[in-house]
Amino acid sequence: MRWFLLITAACLFAGCRAPDGPRSFVVPASRYAEAFDAARDELRRAGYTLERVDVVNGELLTDPKTVAGLATPFEPESASLGQMVQDTVNAQPRTVRVTFRDPTGAGPGSTARTDEITASVEVVLWRLRRPGWRLETESIRSSSYWIDRDLASRGVRFGMRVPMRHDAPFAAEFAGRVRQRLALADAEQP
Secondary structure, X not given: OHHHHHHHHHHHHHXXXXXXXXXXXXXXXXXXXXXXXXXXXXXXXXXXXXXXXXXXXXXXXXXXXXXXXXXXXXOOOOOOHHHHHHHHHOOOOEEEXXXXXXXXXXXXXXXXXXXXXXXXXXXXXXXXXXXXXXOOOOOHHHOEEOOOHHHHHOOOOOOEEEEEEXXXXXXXXXXXXXXXXXXXXXXHOO
16 A cells, blocks of 8 residues: 555645746857857757758757657657657657847847847747548547638648647756756866
């Protein structure tokens, strides 16, 4: 009986965690190139394919990356057990956008010179939507699709990706990894 209570308590408290950390960090303008390279390298290390690399405007954008949840337990994208289950059951690709802006909101390539640049990380979870799927309640094999010709005129395609929500825990973790990498670079310099 004690083991059962201990396991139940451990399962209940496993969902409790500290609030997400900051999803942005500030770097001196003189270290912008180093911070941009660190963010780009961390994205590559996490297995993301870069879609857009814009040094002048201070933007990094990735192609969608899908993880298999419980089948890939060591991927950093799934922060909790619930998120791992969701990633296992649903195809939820993530895109990461890292933007570097000065306090006025302009990119690093602007003519205005400032002392610091703020880098912010945004991670979006996408879900694949299939309009017209008629789900059969008796047998999933008997499900069918119907076609609405008006959907195409409104720009809705079969099997399109739609944004579901922001993945704040992974964005905070990624921002922390870039901050840590920049701190290690500071420690290595004499």
